[in-house]
Each structure stands twice: as C-alpha cells, then as structure tokens.
Amino acid sequence: MTAETASAETTGSDRSEIDTILRAILRDVLSLGEEQVEGFDNDTGLFGHLPELDSMAVATLLTEMEDRLDIIIDDEDLEAEMLETYGGLLTFAEAKAVGA
Amino acid sequence: MYASWPCPLATGGTGEEMVLGFDQQRSIRILVIAPLFTEANKFRRQITEIMRLLDDLGIDCFCPDLPGCNESLQPHGEQTLALWRKAVTAAAGHFSASHVLAIRSGAWLAPETAPGWLLAPPRPDQILRGLIRAHTIALREAGTPADTAAILEDARREGVTIGGWAFGAELVRELSSETFAPADRQEIIAQDRLGGPGLWLNAENHFDAQQAQALADILASDLGLS
Numbered sequence: 001m002t003a004e005t006a007s008a009e010t011t012g013s014d015r016s017e018i019d020t021i022l023r024a025i026l027r028d029v030l031s032l033g034e035e036q037v038e039g040f041d042n043d044t045g046l047f048g049h050l051p052e053l054d055s056m057a058v059a060t061l062l063t064e065m066e067d068r069l070d071i072i073i074d075d076e077d078l079e080a081e082m083l084e085t086y087g088g089l090l091t092f093a094e095a096k097a098v099g100a
Numbered sequence: 101m102y103a104s105w106p107c108p109l110a111t112g113g114t115g116e117e118m119v120l121g122f123d124q125q126r127s128i129r130i131l132v133i134a135p136l137f138t139e140a141n142k143f144r145r146q147i148t149e150i151m152r153l154l155d156d157l158g159i160d161c162f163c164p165d166l167p168g169c170n171e172s173l174q175p176h177g178e179q180t181l182a183l184w185r186k187a188v189t190a191a192a193g194h195f196s197a198s199h200v201l202a203i204r205s206g207a208w209l210a211p212e213t214a215p216g217w218l219l220a221p222p223r224p225d226q227i228l229r230g231l232i233r234a235h236t237i238a239l240r241e242a243g244t245p246a247d248t249a250a251i252l253e254d255a256r257r258e259g260v261t262i263g264g265w266a267f268g269a270e271l272v273r274e275l276s277s278e279t280f281a282p283a284d285r286q287e288i289i290a291q292d293r294l295g296g297p298g299l300w301l302n303a304e305n306h307f308d309a310q311q312a313q314a315l316a317d318i319l320a321s322d323l324g325l326s
Contacts, residue, residue: 028297031304055241056138056263057303059234063226064301075248078237 018069018093025064026086029057042087047080058083071096105164108190109174110183117165117172117187120148121195122155128323130154130216131197132163133188133206137231137265139300140169143203145307146299150201153316157325161201164191166209177259177266181224181274184209200286201319204300212283217319220291220298221280228252228275235262252276289318 027037030052047053053061062073073096082092103121106114123129134140134147147163154161166187168176188209192200200216202209207221232252239246251260255272267275282288291298294311320326 025301028301029303031302031306052303054303055238056234058237059230060301060303062233063230075236078233078240080240 016094018097019090021068022065022086022090022093025061025068029053029061029064040086042085042090044086045084046086046089047083065093069093069097105162105191105194107164107167107187109167110178114190115167115174117167118170119162119164119191119195120151121160121162122151123160123162123195126158126160128158128199129160129162129195129197130199130201130319131188131192131195131214132161133200133202133209134163134166134169135204135206135300136169136184136208137205137227138263139204142299142302142305144170145305146312147203149307149309149312150315153312154319157316157320159319159323159325162191162195162197164188164195175266177261177268180268180270181208181278185211202286207282207286208278208280210283210286213285214283215285216287217289217322218282218286219289219294219315221282221288223280224275224278228272231262231265231267232260235260238263287322289315293318 023037023040026032026040027034030050047058065071066073071093077092082088101120101122103119104116105119107117109115132147132151135143151161151163165172166184167174168179189211191197192211192214197214200210200214201219202216202221203219204222205227207218208224210216210218232248232255235251236246236248254260255267255269256276257269259269259272260267294314296308296311299306299308299311317326
C-alpha cells in the first residue's frame with residue numbers, strides 16, 4: 001500500500017455526511033476517542049467484536065441513528081450482517097437515508 | 101449523607117427507602133429525581149457529583165430512592181409510574197423541597213406544582229421502544245426468533261424482564277400510552293447546553309465533570325446565585 005492510498009482512505013474529502021454522523025454516534029455510545037473512531041474502516045468489527053456493544057447498547061445506537069439520521073429502523077432491518085462491521089452499518093444507514 | 105426516608109407503600113403505610121442528601125436546613129432545597137431503568141446506573145455517579153456542586157453553592161439537595169429502584173428492597177416488577185409519582189410527591193413534602201431537578205425519565209415523575217428543571221426528558225414510548233428493541237436483539241442473539249410487536253403485546257399483558265429489569269404489565273401499559281408534557285413552572289434543559297453527549301448514550305457508566313459543572317451553573321444562574 002502506498003502512502004497516497006493510506007492517506008486517501010483516512011482523510012478522503014468525499015466522506016459522506018452519514019459516515020460522519022455514524023462515527024459521531026459510535027463515539028458517543030462507545031465512549032471512544034476521536035482518533036479511534038476515525039480509524040474505523042469497513043471491516044472494523046462491531047456487534048460481537050466490541051464488548052461494550054451489548055444488546056442494550058445496540059438498541060441505544062439504533063435509536064440514536066433514527067434520531068440523528070431521521071430514519072425509521074424496523075424489526076426486519078435488524079439483520080446480523082448490518083451490525084457485524086462498520087461497513088455493514090454504514091451501507092445500511094445510507095440505504096435507509098436514501099429511502100427516507 | 102445517606103439516610104432513610106418514609107416512602108409510601110403500594111399496600112398503604114410507609115416503608116424505609118434510602119436517600120442521598122445534603123441537608124443544612126438552607127432555604128433552597130432541591131429534590132433530585134433520578135432517571136428510571138438502565139439510565140439510573142448511567143447517572144448514579146453523575147448525580148452524586150451534581151449534588152456535591154449544588155451543596156457547594158449553598159443548596160440543600162436530596163435524591164430519594166423510589167420503591168424498586170437503586171437500594172430499595174421493593175420488587176421493581178410491582179412498580180408503576182403512578183406509584184413512583186406518589187413516592188416523589190411524598191418525598192417532596194418530606195424534604196420540604198423548594199424545587200425539583202429531574203434527570204431524563206425522572207421528569208415523568210416531577211410534581212407539577214414544584215418549580216425546577218428537567219434535563220433532556222425523553223418520551224415514555226421512546227424509552228419503552230429502546231428497551232423492547234434491546235430485548236429483541238438479545239433474544240435473536242441467543243438464537244430465539246423474536247418480534248418486537250409480539251414482545252410488546254405480551255409485555256402489555258404479562259409484563260417482561262429486560263436486561264435484568266422486571267417490568268410489570270401495568271408499567272408497560274403506562275409507558276406505551278402516556279405522553280409527557282412539562283409543567284409550566286419547569287424548564288427543560290436540552291442536553292446540548294451541557295457541552296457533551298448525553299451520558300445515557302454511553303454503553304459504560306461514565307462521569308463527566310464538565311457536564312456536572314455546566315448543569316450546576318445553569319441552576320445557579322436561574323436561582324440568582326451567580
């Protein structure tokens with residue numbers, strides 16, 4: 001990997017607003033530092049990988065996503081894949097926001 | 101600092117509950133109403149620190165345990181919002197409270213006649229939705245098919261235990277049907293005035309000195325103490 005690629009991954013100017021909001025929510029729910037959350041990539045494991053993210057915390061996360069992204073998350077949306085990685089959650093949020 | 105207070109029992113009479121208090125018989129006496137359910141744990145230390153700051157400002161303050169909550173020996177599963185309101189009203193009288201400071205869902209219990217502040221009150225159905233959702237996720241994680249609507253329906257009939265918290269059927273019905281509106285004499289303090297994210301969001305119990313100070317400053321300013 002070149003330095004240029006690494007830089008593009010972490011500081012890309014095309015980062016969506018949803019991505020920014022989602023990272024802010026995870027920062028608040030998981031009490032992580034700015035740098036840690038900035039370091040999340042699509043493969044970063046969430047539910048089942050972060051001990052803080054238990055069912056109660058996931059429920060808080062989803063409620064906060066509904067509030068800040070102005071979306072409704074239904075029962076049938078609660079698939080394991082969407083919560084497994086940061087990329088999965090971001091893809092889900094983007095799809096929901098487009099449909100909202 | 102810790103004492104007991106005579107709390108009305110559902111069956112009549114009173115039982116002893118614990119109270120955290122700073123009492124020097126001063127003129128401003130604030131009844132602090134803690135949030136309910138899981139948020140009670142997230143705010144326990146924060147409330148103590150807020151009360152220390154109020155004490156330093158020359159304000160008496162009291163945070164009484166409600167039946168079924170914190171150190172109470174009463175079963176949580178037998179409590180209702182109506183019973184908790186009765187307990188809060190009794191506490192306001194017992195401690196001669198001049199004001200109330202209710203945190204989050206504690207705002208649903210604040211006596212209408214008392215002036216004071218409500219920090220970031222949620223709607224009852226919002227809190228219930230989060231709890232039921234957490235239950236759904238936990239069941240599915242354990243391999244049990246679960247449906248939020250069906251869980252809520254059963255809970256309204258039979259009650260439910262979520263994350264170790266027993267909710268009686270009546271409490272579930274209250275949470276799903278009640279709306280919340282602040283009393284005229286109570287001011288809502290939005291979370292963003294405290295300069296950080298709500299502590300209820302945090303998966304871990306957490307203390308935030310800056311937010312405690314910001315809240316104490318708002319109260320001091322409103323009371324003409326600063």
